[in-house]
Amino acid sequence: MKNILLCGVGGQGTVLASKILARSAMERGELVHTAETIGMAQRGGSVVSHVRIGEGCYSPLISRGQADVVLAFEAAEAVRNLPYLKEGGTVIVSTTAVKPVTDALSKTDYDGQVMLDYLARQNVRLIVVDGDALVEKCGSAKVLNIALLGAAARADVIGMTVEDIRHIIETTLAPKFQAMNLKALELGAASV
Amino acid sequence: MKTRFVMGNEAIALGAIAAGVQVVTGYPGTPSTEVLENVVKHNPKKEDGTDAIYVEWSVNEKTAMEVGAGAAYAGARVMVTMKQVGLNVASDPLMSLAYVGVKGGMVILVADDPGPISSQTEQDTRTFAMFSKLPVFDPASPEEAYQMTKDAFELSEKYRTPVLLRPTTRVCHGYASMEIPEGRYEYTPEGFVKDPKWVIFPRLSYAAHKRIEEQNRTMTAELSAYAGNTYKKGSGRKAIAAGGVSYAYTMEALALLGIDIPLLKIGTPFPFPNELAEELLNEADEVLVLEELDPVIERALVHLVGKKHLPVDIRGKEDGTAPSAGENSVDGILSILASYLGIDLPAGCVREETPALPVRPPVLCAGCPHRASFYAVKQAMKGRKAVFCGDIGCYTLGNAMPLDMTDTCLCMGAGITVAQGIGRVEPDTVCFSFTGDSTFYHTGLPNLVNAVYNDAHMVAMILDNSTTAMTGHQPNPNTGKTAMGEVAEKIDIEGALRGIGITHIATVDPLDLEAAIAAVWSAADQPGASAIIFRSPCIALFRPTKMYHVDSDACIGCRKCLRELGCPGLVKDGGKKVKIDTSLCYSCGLCTYVCPTGAIRVKEDK
Structure with missing residues (x-):
């Protein structure tokens, strides 16, 4: 059984990334269960997707301390979901810091570096991906999800290879989005 | 297959x-x-x-x-x-x-x-x-x-x-x-x-x-005898009964603990499978019931125990063993099981306390026309006694700061009627209701008939964004499409209002802030029930055609735009001034009315 928790902020493509993971596992003939944030909370809110691969999964949600991997598209969301990670599990996190929409009204500034520093002090296998630089090279923030999947695949923690993801991109995404996503996949994989 | x-x-x-x-x-x-x-x-x-x-x-x-x-x-x-x-x-x-x-x-x-x-x-x-x-x-x-x-x-x-x-x-x-x-x-x-x-x-x-x-x-x-109701025997005389997703959580928790105890699964809570449940009750001293919302399975078991004079303790929500409100989880069930069975849970990893995390409450989208509607009414009613009765939909988010424009929210269509009730007690208050187009047809319409016929003094704001936005853009009588994708004649909101006898009706684009405020002033002073249709499409229905920017030389850093609108498209530029997040801005232009120096301008046509 493999438990992967994906997290980010509404609009970062968390749900699409979990669909790709699920599809890849199904192509290998595995059972898959996922659960995700839907509806109003998506509007600028924290978004979580639980992906469970293999036999013996009853609950749609991963319980605390049971995730093999936390794949985070945003620094603070990685910290928020860290309790789900099992001892010695892997955190793959983008340096991206999405300020909450209420930040404009508050006096305190949210600083993503504080979150990354915190993660570095914990007993986890930490892989930091410079998401901002990466999406700049690709020309769109929308491909961050694919880049992080690429990093996770290269780190060999999600049970799928970079080739597996490439196959799914080539067979499911609209042709006009493929080049950009494939580039993000390569850059993400190369960052590990 | x-x-x-x-x-x-x-x-x-x-x-x-x-x-x-x-x-x-x-x-x-x-x-x-x-x-x-x-x-x-x-x-x-x-x-x-x-x-x-x-x-x-x-x-x-x-x-x-x-x-x-x-x-x-x-x-x-x-x-x-x-x-x-x-x-x-x-x-x-x-x-x-x-x-x-x-x-x-x-x-x-x-x-x-x-x-x-x-x-x-x-x-x-x-x-x-x-x-x-x-x-x-x-x-x-x-x-x-x-x-x-x-x-x-x-x-x-x-x-x-x-x-x-x-x-x-x-x-x-x-x-x-x-x-x-x-x-x-x-x-x-x-x-x-x-x-x-x-x-x-x-x-x-x-x-x-x-x-x-x-x-x-x-x-x-x-x-x-139904396959959705099962009784799995196990060791010991402490048993569990569970239903719905709590059964899945229980199975997961038992697998994590490596425990095998008698487990009754209830798939049809009513009519309750009494005979199956009695099999469990005859082989148990105690039954822990795990379910969400009401203690339905728990009460059915208590009932059976009483009826059959069985010496079995039923534990659950009623004795405080399980929480009486909120949803269950594997983690929650693990701790309930630990105290029920008198076992220690495996120690989780202990980590350093986390730094303060950003709070991300849901807010109206950048460019949402509801923000403009609320802001127009707020501006028009400055200094006057007014109550704002909200309803169910995206626009319930009008309650958030800094708009703070939802004083009540009860159930579908109730904004219109709660406004009437408040007006009966406070005749000197201008009572507004805010109703979306789908909610208007759901139950809003008969509530407005009530206002007209009983001569209630109120202003009904119909927030017409041409869709059912909150639940994912389902068609409604105002969209001109049916669920099966066929084109249908729209049922005109203004025609419906006129038909029930409302005479003062204004249809305004809320993004034209000056016209919107003027319409509110005029409606507030009408006798009886009046209505304003604020018509502007949900941002999910179109692409922006232009883009705004903040002229940082003209911006004086007063942050009035941030303080008054709470729009996700307006952000601090790192210093005192404000900039526009072009990935979010939907070019509604509301902020151009708010900026005292006119620093927010059209940058380019897209």
Whole structure:
């Protein structure tokens, strides 16, 4: 059984990334269960997707301390979901810091570096991906999800290879989005 | 057989299609909405190429239930979909329909929302099933939801009674890879056969009541043998009873602990499978009940223990062993099990306390026309005594700071009527209601008839964004499309208002702030009920055509735009000044009215 928790902020493509993971596992003939944030909370809110691969999964949600991997598209969301990670599990996190929409009204500034520093002090296998630089090279923030999947695949923690993801991109995404996503996949994989 | 990756709600739709459903009606509401949408998506074709299933988004749940009842009277298999609070709206036809019964199988899909995650109440449809005396199925997983949908149709047709199917959010929105068999039950509905039994009358109701009670006793025995109700023996005399997704959580928790104790799974909480439950009660000293919302299984067991004089302690919500509100989780159940069984939980990893995390409450989108509508009314009423009665929809988010423009929110359509009530006590207050276009047709319209006929002084703001935005853009009578994708004549809101006798009606684009404020001033001073239609499409319906920017030389850093509007598209530029987040800005231009120096301007045409 493999438990992967994906997290980010509404609009970062968390749900699409979990669909790709699920599809890849199904192509290998595995059972898959996922659960995700839907509806109003998506509007600028924290978004979580639980992906469970293999036999013996009853609950749609991963319980605390049971995730093999936390794949985070945003620094603070990685910290928020860290309790789900099992001892010695892997955190793959983008340096991206999405300020909450209420930040404009508050006096305190949210600083993503504080979150990354915190993660570095914990007993986890930490892989930091410079998401901002990466999406700049690709020309769109929308491909961050694919880049992080690429990093996770290269780190060999999600049970799928970079080739597996490439196959799914080539067979499911609209042709006009493929080049950009494939580039993000390569850059993400190369960052590990 | 085909392996598919489906959402629980899609599994229910596929189950209904396989069972030969021919008519599906409903009203959108989280977490139920995707059931009807997936019937549309997978609608099989007849030989002549037309859709095999008639599907409609009805104007409200009562309407949906009644259309469904008529179709079931005529012998078709029918599904009606809604969320739990929708069942309150549909309860009038439901209660009587339980007495009248049906001919074609009728499954009423009512999704409950423990938490609640996106609902007004934590009401329990299983309790509603007992109240209405109708059978209810409670699936523990998307896979089981598929099977139970088919079983519910069979039970309904066998006993000629409507049957409730109540998944909860985690089952509705969970996905599973599932093998879905091909094929669909085929039949031709007999049609409506005239008979006095279709007319509810006191004398008939007495007989029906007797029949229902007998029928439910029969079902109790039958359901004890149903595959959705199971009793798994285990070691020891401390047992567990669980239902719905709590059963899945329990299985997971027991697997994590490596414990094997007697476990009763209840898939039909009403009529309760007494015989099966007695098997457990005869082999246990204590039973811990794990379920969400009301203690339905718990009370059924307490009842049985009393009736059979059994020396068994029933533990659960009523004695505080399990939480009385909110949703369950594997973690929560693990700690309940630890204290119930007197065991220690495996130590989790201990980590350093986390730094303060950013709070991310849901807010109105950048460019949302509702923000402009609220802001216009707020500006127009500055210094005047006014109350703002909100309603159910995206615009409930108008309650958030800095807009702070939702003083009340009760249930669908109630903004209009609560405003009338407040006005009866405070005649010197200008009472506003805010109602979206879908909510207006749902229950807003009769509430406005009430205002006109009884001469209430109020201003009804109709926020017409041409869609049902909150639940994912379902068609409504204002959109010109039906659930099946056909073009329909829109029902004109202004014409409806005029038809019920409102004479002062203004239709304004709220993004034209000056005109919007002037319209509010004028309406507030009218006698009786007046209305303003704030018409501007939801941002999901179009692409922006221009882009704004902040001229940083002209920006004086007063941050009035941030303080007054709370728009996600306006952000601090790192220093004192403000900039526009071009990835979010939808070029509504509201901020250009607010900036005292005119620093926010059109940058380029897109």
